[in-house]
Amino acid sequence: MAALSLSPRALYVEVAELLRQRIYNRELAPGSWIDELRIAEELGISRTPLREALKDAGVEWKQVGVAYGGSQDGGNADALSNHLGLTGIPFVNVANGCATGGSALASVIAAIQSGMAEIGVAVGFDKHPRGAFNPRPKDWGLEDWYGETGLMLTTQFFALKTQRYMFEHGITDDALVRIAQRAFRNGALTPHAWRRRELSYEEIAESMPVNLPLRKYMFCNPAEGGAALVLCSAKHARKFTANPVIVKAAVMRTRHHGSFEVFNPGLAAQQSPAPTVMASRAAFELAGVGPGDIDVIQLQDTDSGSELIHIAENGFCEHGEQEHLLRSGATEINGRLPINTDGGCLANGEPVGASGLRQVIEICTQLRGQAGQRQVANTPRLGYTHVYGAPGVSAVTILQAG
Numbered sequence: 222m223a224a225l226s227l228s229p230r231a232l233y234v235e236v237a238e239l240l241r242q243r244i245y246n247r248e249l250a251p252g253s254w255i256d257e258l259r260i261a262e263e264l265g266i267s268r269t270p271l272r273e274a275l276k277d278a279g280v281e282w283k284q285v286g287v288a289y290g291g292s293q294d295g296g297n298a299d300a301l302s303n304h305l306g307l308t309g310i311p312f313v314n315v316a317n318g319c320a321t322g323g324s325a326l327a328s329v330i331a332a333i334q335s336g337m338a339e340i341g342v343a344v345g346f347d348k349h350p351r352g353a354f355n356p357r358p359k360d361w362g363l364e365d366w367y368g369e370t371g372l373m374l375t376t377q378f379f380a381l382k383t384q385r386y387m388f389e390h391g392i393t394d395d396a397l398v399r400i401a402q403r404a405f406r407n408g409a410l411t412p413h414a415w416r417r418r419e420l421s422y423e424e425i426a427e428s429m430p431v432n433l434p435l436r437k438y439m440f441c442n443p444a445e446g447g448a449a450l451v452l453c454s455a456k457h458a459r460k461f462t463a464n465p466v467i468v469k470a471a472v473m474r475t476r477h478h479g480s481f482e483v484f485n486p487g488l489a490a491q492q493s494p495a496p497t498v499m500a501s502r503a504a505f506e507l508a509g510v511g512p513g514d515i516d517v518i519q520l521q522d523t524d525s526g527s528e529l530i531h532i533a534e535n536g537f538c539e540h541g542e543q544e545h546l547l548r549s550g551a552t553e554i555n556g557r558l559p560i561n562t563d564g565g566c567l568a569n570g571e572p573v574g575a576s577g578l579r580q581v582i583e584i585c586t587q588l589r590g591q592a593g594q595r596q597v598a599n600t601p602r603l604g605y606t607h608v609y610g611a612p613g614v615s616a617v618t619i620l621q622a623g
Contacts, residue, residue, distance in 0.1 A: 485612070
């Protein structure tokens with residue numbers, strides 16, 4: 222491979238020239254897909270100049286046939302067309318709370334499966350103000366009294382839900398500390414993580430109470446960031462990359478009457494299964510696999526308590542078994558159920574529109590063996606992502622190495 226020269230020309234011009242040379246040498250077939258991540262890694266450059274190089278080399282946004290995306294505080298996702306090109310494609314804005322990215326992904330997959338487009342994009346981004354999420358009751362179909370009780374402040378709701386769950390299943394605060402400790406340990410290995418400092422057990426356990434049993438380092442922070450995925454039909458995948466990741470299932474479910482979810486103004490006497498349970502079951506059935514087949518896992522962890530509950534709701538253990546699982550090391554990178562290998566929301570923050578897609582990107586990175594120090598051993602074949610959003614929406618994907 223030719224090296225980049227030290228001439229003063231723009232880097233994207235240098236890269237475009239190298240790509241043209243590969244085409245002339247038939248190393249890249251005319252019309253074939255250029256793997257942006259792989260080439261960026263090979264050339265030792267960031268993706269920004271590579272995007273400019275691809276533009277200069279004639280790879281155009283108009284190849285994309287459909288897009289879904291969302292952002293809570295960053296503006297309409299379809300405004301990206303103003304920068305990428307006004308090609309007239311269907312670009313649908315998605316708003317499903319923290320499940321926005323997962324919902325956008327499921328929608329793109331459905332569009333491709335229907336024959337609407339061969340190539341689609343799922344995108345999400347956000348930039349939130351400082352402080353906890355504290356939306357207005359009326360925006361969620363609730364009366365003012367619900368906000369006046371403090372339950373619109375998500376830290377309070379999830380603390381109460383976690384406290385009830387731990388009481389019912391005999392789980393101690395130790396489990397919450399271990400979830401946060403693992404998140405920051407993995408985040409320290411993740412270049413794009415927001416929190417990249419490993420914290421001790423004591424630092425977490427003795428940190429400032431926010432809403433007990435949850436403490437300062439058991440919550441994610443509203444943050445900023447973006448993520449995007451390009452998808453195509455499986456039968457065409459190898460035209461674009463030699464290392465595809467196949468979506469075996471992408472399922473979204475909302476709440477039933479009786480499930481206890483965020484922004485729910487009441488607790489039913491007879492509870493129904495959570496939307497996470499329903500989405501997980503449907504995804505496993507669609508993919509033809511079970512929890513024991515999964516090699517690497519991403520679970521929604523806007524706080525330690527949420528991950529605690531989601532481990533069981535997604536079928537990876539029985540309710541009440543989480544504490545033993547965590548103490549045994551099973552959820553560590555080198556364990557049998559590696560969870561949130563990039564540090565999850567606790568280490569990466571929570572840009573609402575992007576988080577669900579970040580999860581999928583981490584699983585793709587793991588399945589391709591490109592995760593560096595946080596790489597799961599033994600060549601993982603199946604990955605799993607789960608995202609949960611207000612007011613009770615869950616999206617699950619199961620991914621397979623191609």
